[in-house]
Amino acid sequence: MLPTLTDFVAELRAVGVPVSMVETLDAAQALRHADLADRGAVKATLGATLVKNAHHAAAFDTAFDVFFGLLARPEGETDDGEDERRPPDAAASEAAAGGAGDGEAGELFDALLDALLAGDGERLQDLIRRAVDQLSGLEPGRPVGGRYYFYRVMRRLDGDRLARMLREAMQAGDVEERLDERVLAESADDRMEQLRTELRREIVRRLVADRGPQAVARTLRTPLIDDIDLMHATREELERIERTIAPLARKLATRLAQRRRRGRKGRLDVRRTIRRSLAHGGVLLEPQFKPPRKSKPELVLLCDVSGSMATFARFTMQLTFAVGSQFSRVRSFAFIDGLDEVTDYFGPGADFHDAMVRMGREAKLVWRDGHSDYGNALEQFMERYSDVVSPRSTVIITGDARNNYRDPQVGLLAEIAVTARSLFWLNPEARRYWDTGDSVMSMYEPSVDGLYEVRTVRQLERFIERVALRSGPVAKQHLASI
């Protein structure tokens, strides 16, 4: 068990999950109190000791299936013999499948649909093993990724049709209204998802038996949600990312609020000090202070939402939305080559998707041709909204600073920087591309208090952690007044 554990930890680290030495020891210690024949117990034990962040759960699950998938195989199947016996079998049916595979797939299809409808887990397991035997074309020793076999089985099985027919079959009969339809469709999807998970597991199991866990794990690595490039995220990844934004936004707002509160006690509360002194026979022992006034962070967000930023813009607007729905003193602006205020669309109680639609329809973001123009956006901002920025506000600009060779109006940004408490710029492009082509990042850089590359959730998190630690703004105002 111990060598497997260290390999497993090494794999987690390779994916980017931080596991310390102490935690590995804890895991080893904890395993002594788990039933090693029980997959679930081993998984819970390792999960609790090694992975301390819910974002890392998916990576943990994948690695666990690879390294411990052979644990506690389903009833009626023994560990040895099975895998040695299967491969030639599979190879044979692979050859057959070339010609007459449709018939077999068809028969399997019906049987699977039946098992899914009945919710019969054991039969499903059995059928999945047969499906992998007959349809995956798994050959021992071939260095092919696990995902390839998965898609191959699903394709030859016609997984989409299976999902559709399962939905239809489950909805047949007792649907009286939309609510029924939805509930039944969801249970159908649940069962399909179960099929997919089990299929993936079965394939991983076979591959590991053939090639050993390390090699298989390498082919299954996917970036952690924290490390996905926001500019090139797929829709599915974006959805997962969106779920992590609300806590981040809350964190950003609390950090900003905290910074302003810390170190400042309220004024002396004479009445309470004297009252308290009565307990000590009139000795003014404990001075009492008025609680400092609770201040809400003032945040001004300027977001580039032009075409080149589309994916990232969705992310920043999500962030805007999340911050805006919790704090009233946030003003948000979007721009392409024109700039407009979008605070109201994303205010409390609003729905994000509605807000995006409204922004696209109602806000005047295009001024001339719909290509980013930071200079003009800044000009419009200063013309119409210069009063928004006060010495108490933090300004955050998000954008790639690709100005399409137009006038960047650097002076205007400097003006904002002098007025604001602090000004930060988040650039979603890799640092090495800054100042290439039409990017004018370095021209803006001297004016900002902090310039951050934010291509991933992890980087955004780092920015948020740091932003609260800065104490610069006060000193800066002092300088400005000299």
Added chain:
Amino acid sequence: MDAWTNAADVRVALEGTGYLADDRIAQVAFLALRLDKPILAEGPAGVGKTALALALAEASSRRLVRLQCYEGLDEAKALYEWDYHKQLLRLQADEGKAWDDLEGDIFSESFLLTRPLLEAITSPEPVVLLIDEVDRVEIETEALLLEVLDAFQVTIPELGTIQAASRPIVVLTSNNTRELSEALKRRCLFLHVDYPTIDRERAILRARVPDLPESLATRIAQVVRSIREVPIRKAPSVSETIDWARTLLALGVEGIDGTVTADTLNVLLKYQADIDKVARELDLTAEPAE
């Protein structure tokens, strides 16, 4: 609780108090007892993180000591504080005595106000210590917890180090509003608690609302799951689901259709925008498409 030899025993014991743990929760709770490590339960509000601590206390018949965290919580509120008033009275009562006698006297345990952490440590009989919503305290205050969680001891400069008389079971909960420090996480067993599966939620409903018919419980669990799929501000918690079940039972509802759901949605959801959105997304009042 010494009779608990495996995770299944823990689960049965918890079930006896009305808390239905899944295998994972039971395993982690069992590990916590065996390894003397705190549990850090994290997850959305209302999935039973705090309830786990309450259930553990009841199942092991220990007293529960609760430290509710909030922004600005400090040593004096979490650990201990000297009772100034009493010290002052003592000094005045003994005017004229030698200082050395007095000093030893006023900095003794009878002048100490114990706060939850110290209370959990000094309690003669073992307790369950619940540190609720630990993500609300500032990162600096978190450090305060480390000594307690690590060695189950508290150091008071005037008195020395107080070692725990018995090891408490510690449960920390977090709503994940901020990332907890690595040092704290490293010392804990991490338990991510999410909304229960349909089957488990049904079982919870059956346990908490015994009069609820099986079919209605299933249906409630399904509909609530469906609502949680909608991206809203505050998804219904387990306790809100239970409230909903009680409401439906009180209204004498036999089957749940769109209209009934729409009429009672305010039990599950607490924001008008959420209610509107769910009613729209789930098409609660419409006929089926065919």
